Amino acid sequence: MATIITLDDPGDPRADDYRDLTSADRRPDRPGGRGLVIAEGVVVVRRMIDSPYPVRSLLGVRRRIDELATDLAGLAVPAYATDAPTMAEVVGFHLNRGVLAVADRAAPPDPAALVRDARLVAVLEGVNDHENLGALFRNAAALGVDAVLLGPRCSDPLYRRSVRVSMGHVLRVPFTELPGPWPASLDVLRAAGLRVAALTPAADAVPITASGLQGERVALLLGAEGPGLSDEALAAADLRVRIPMATGVDSLNVATAAAVAFHAVGSVVG
Amino acid sequence: MATIITLDDPGDPRADDYRDLTSADRRPDRPGGRGLVIAEGVVVVRRMIDSPYPVRSLLGVRRRIDELATDLAGLAVPAYATDAPTMAEVVGFHLNRGVLAVADRAAPPDPAALVRDARLVAVLEGVNDHENLGALFRNAAALGVDAVLLGPRCSDPLYRRSVRVSMGHVLRVPFTELPGPWPASLDVLRAAGLRVAALTPAADAVPITASGLQGERVALLLGAEGPGLSDEALAAADLRVRIPMATGVDSLNVATAAAVAFHAVGSVVG
Structure with a gap:
């Protein structure tokens, strides 16, 4: 089961994977842009959990995290529950979909x-x-x-x-x-x-x-x-x-x- | 042949069909949103000229108007040539495609x-x-x-x-x-x-x-x-x-x- 952790400080370093996503997209060499894979929204986050990509954590508003409860049951990663304004401050824009997950890349197949x-x-x-x-x-x-x-x-x-x-x-x-x-x-x-x-x-x-x-x-x-x-x-x-x-x-x-x-x-x- | 007219005042009423396009999209009852049909970019403007929709005018930067010279040969409407900043002020945003045309609606077919x-x-x-x-x-x-x-x-x-x-x-x-x-x-x-x-x-x-x-x-x-x-x-x-x-x-x-x-x-x- 994922550990649900309330996160209310936008400066919290545990949210660094999600920081300034738009800039991170442009600069994959920067923190948050280290080639991590980002999933947005309940449907896509669910697919990431079902995929071979190793999920690192989730960040979302409480309602969306709750919606994913079944999916999170078998997943030993932190799920950071926050509110929309804090989330917007972390990622750098307002995110309609309300939840993100981040995964490492998987080794490419032969x-x-x-x-x-x-x-x-x-x-x-x-x-x-x-x-x-x-x-x-x-x-x-x-x-x-x-x-x-x-x-x-x-x-x-x-x-x-x-x-x-x-x-x-x-x-x-x-x-x-x-x-x-x-x-x-x-x-x-x-x-x-x-x-x-x-x-x-x-x-x-x-x-x-x-x-x-x-x-x-x-x-x-x-x-x-x-x-x-x-x-x-x-x-x-x-x-x-x-x-x-x-x-x-x-x-x-x-x-x-x-x-x-x-x-x-x-x-x-x- | 279309008449090419230089337009340098963004307040010029001859540009009213193109004014504040984003707001006009939301308010078809307003000037510029009177159900007019707007074409953006050389390719689409060309298709509008070839269509049954009666073209009212064009507004574009000089380079794009020039690009359309052949298409404009048989068209008796004004083509307002302007510069990018004036155009941006009229339409309310910077338009990459550099040229617009506006047409009336045609009667719908049976x-x-x-x-x-x-x-x-x-x-x-x-x-x-x-x-x-x-x-x-x-x-x-x-x-x-x-x-x-x-x-x-x-x-x-x-x-x-x-x-x-x-x-x-x-x-x-x-x-x-x-x-x-x-x-x-x-x-x-x-x-x-x-x-x-x-x-x-x-x-x-x-x-x-x-x-x-x-x-x-x-x-x-x-x-x-x-x-x-x-x-x-x-x-x-x-x-x-x-x-x-x-x-x-x-x-x-x-x-x-x-x-x-x-x-x-x-x-x-x-």
Whole structure:
């Protein structure tokens, strides 16, 4: 059972993990920005407690801490109960969601182990917008993606805003960086028996529903909205697939395109 | 050709359509909030110029006005060229995108005429989040939705934030309110020969890819994230379809679920 401790002094050093979160986001080298993982709100805090990330503590208004009583039963960490003004002073802004939890990072999984039995893997190149990245993880969790591999120029999925937008699903879908020279590093996927399909708006790519990928084990390569995948990444794929789109419309948001593609490949059956 | 007029006094009454936009959003009855449609940024302003909405004027920094020269060639309205500080004082905040256009509303199309030859229609119930609504229109434009019908409790797609998030596609995809008692009003769709399919996470609904809707003329009923469709709307549909999802995951964002469904129904072929 978590120990509930009343905290009424905003200067209390036990709240340091939560201090000035906005500045900490900008300066991961500073206290509070030491690469800790922050969960905001009851739903996301619950997912963090259920995740492999080792929770350090909670900080919240009493009502939210009480709401988490069942979740806290098996957790031997302090839960600091405070009021909204004290909390606002600690974190540096008013937090609607009323409760935070902080965890250490977990050791990243080995890419080869991660993809060995995967049915559907998302491989990202240059997805550097925190909200898009979070939304992509939410969609990945819903649509049966077994793992996410981060290629070059992606942002950190454990950044606070990504965790929030993902509704905590970045803590649930296993991910890791893909090491080695890009895109030769994609060979780890082929070695595991996955077909590597690049998603692109290019007119000469195969419509994804006609690609024969349904029921296959697939690694789906996704690039950022705007630039899309690099020529090297496109050339390294086994095939190029597209989502048919109306003429004159910009590409979909990357997280939305990913959702359409995840569904089209049909990992979740039921 | 639009007349380019230099405007250097933030109090100039010719800029009244753009005044205090944030307050105007909250008070559509006030000057500047008279139900005018506001486009922000070069891409969206361009879409407004190409739309059926009658443009009243533009206001922007000189560089952005110049960028729109070709688009302005056939447009007999004033384009007020100013500098960033004057513009910020007029609109009430600093506007990154550097150019605005304002249009009057257009008369809403007749629902029966709108759906007569439509291949794919989206019908919304309770979609009252401006960002979700905007994103939904963007996805509708990309994935071949011919018309959007607004059922009860939807917000206004022409609200400034929706226009922006849609990237201007609310000005492109025809929409109107569905009049009459809900959900009996859905009969207008059946009368036009469309099958009415409700999208729901319910486990006993048919997976959308197994629904036989591919290639059919379809009206897709969509409810808000969270509450979803009302029981009345679900009961009024010809069939209920779902997107298979991993267990333990909340439903997708409504705009994302809509995109997956639009694609699955396969309106855009190619």
